[in-house]
Amino acid sequence: MGADNHQIVVPSLLDVRKGNLAEIGRLLGRHQFKKVVIFFGMGLTDMLGEKVFASMKEAGIDILETKEVSDIDIDSVVDHAFQLPFQTEAVIGIGGGKALDAAKYTALLRKWPFISVPTSTSNDGFSSSNTSLTIHGRRISVHAKMPYGILIDIDVVKNAPECFIYSGVGDLVSKITAAEDWIFEEQNGHTRVDDCALMLSKKAVNSFVRTDFGTIRDDLFLKELVDSLTMAGISMEIAGNSAPTSGSEHLISHALDTFSSKPQLHGIQVGVASYLMSKVQNHRYERITKVLQDTGFFTFAKTVGMTMADFDMAIDRAPEMKPMRYTFLHVANYRELAHQILHDDPILKDILA
Ligand SMILES: [Zn+2]
Numbered sequence: 001m002g003a004d005n006h007q008i009v010v011p012s013l014l015d016v017r018k019g020n021l022a023e024i025g026r027l028l029g030r031h032q033f034k035k036v037v038i039f040f041g042m043g044l045t046d047m048l049g050e051k052v053f054a055s056m057k058e059a060g061i062d063i064l065e066t067k068e069v070s071d072i073d074i075d076s077v078v079d080h081a082f083q084l085p086f087q088t089e090a091v092i093g094i095g096g097g098k099a100l101d102a103a104k105y106t107a108l109l110r111k112w113p114f115i116s117v118p119t120s121t122s123n124d125g126f127s128s129s130n131t132s133l134t135i136h137g138r139r140i141s142v143h144a145k146m147p148y149g150i151l152i153d154i155d156v157v158k159n160a161p162e163c164f165i166y167s168g169v170g171d172l173v174s175k176i177t178a179a180e181d182w183i184f185e186e187q188n189g190h191t192r193v194d195d196c197a198l199m200l201s202k203k204a205v206n207s208f209v210r211t212d213f214g215t216i217r218d219d220l221f222l223k224e225l226v227d228s229l230t231m232a233g234i235s236m237e238i239a240g241n242s243a244p245t246s247g248s249e250h251l252i253s254h255a256l257d258t259f260s261s262k263p264q265l266h267g268i269q270v271g272v273a274s275y276l277m278s279k280v281q282n283h284r285y286e287r288i289t290k291v292l293q294d295t296g297f298f299t300f301a302k303t304v305g306m307t308m309a310d311f312d313m314a315i316d317r318a319p320e321m322k323p324m325r326y327t328f329l330h331v332a333n334y335r336e337l338a339h340q341i342l343h344d345d346p347i348l349k350d351i352l353a
Helices: 020-029 044-058 074-081 097-110 154-158 162-187 195-209 219-239 248-259 266-281 285-294 297-302 308-321 332-344 346-351
Strands: 013-017 035-041 062-069 090-095 114-118 130-135 138-143 149-153
Touching: 013 020, 013 219, 020 044, 020 090, 020 114, 020 149, 035 044, 035 097, 044 062, 044 090, 062 097, 074 097, 074 130, 090 097, 097 114, 097 130, 149 154, 154 219, 162 195, 162 219, 162 248, 162 266, 162 285, 162 297, 195 219, 195 285, 248 266, 248 308, 266 285, 266 297, 266 308, 266 332, 266 346, 285 297, 297 346, 308 332, 308 346, 332 346
Parallel strands: 013 149, 035 062, 035 090, 090 114, 114 149
Antiparallel strands: 130 138
């Protein structure tokens, strides 16, 4: 492998605060943007448009076009990207997954900066260079580009349904098991861990799991969650791959997505799988248990109807999801242990039908 020289790009605009959506114009003006296009998630123009438009107007920024995104088929995204005015200086995505995915890919195609404005914090996608698009009917993760800017209004993410907050919690604790898989992979001669990416990803999750909170809608809790998910996204950029943020627990979730009759939000599947894998790895499962218990994640996960049979199948299919990697689940003995824990662990027996 040896030395590589991939370019690391980190966001230049990073603003996580209460009420900053009303200041989006000023924040973009600070970076000299004068002409922008905005992609909204479905229904969000009505909900947030007025505030955004007023702020842009006040800052003297022209909005050349706005669009609500429902379709993330790669062909439609490409087609639309090349109809946008050439004067555009930045593409802003405001929404949950799809608006950000479409805006990120459009920004890549037209070589414009992408400004990521997530309205919920269900995973680390808002701060990563990956985008998820539909290709021939299947949702596929495509490498795109790092956001030039990330702007998150704590008041907005606070009002998102609790499932999105829990999904973010699940995706974040997964960095604990992902790191362990990555180290395991190097110990077995399959890769070289990027020290800096590993440090960043560990710091991100540790800062979060040590934060005191009353409820999951506390401002400080949400700010920690968002900041840590952002750092996790950046650790991927540093590593040049997703290993620092995605290990065996993600493979279980990817597998569930391929066959489950009722796939759940990414971070909900990943959170449960992280708990399972922390027991398989025999690594920091007390900490993961405490966070998932104290936040109410387990109680929520129990309500969505995930099944033990699906998890059994996902454990077996996990290695196929990324055959080139070497996580704990790529080893038959650990898959067997995972099945055993799945059926014996009182928490998993309680959550899964
Ligand atoms: Zn994830």
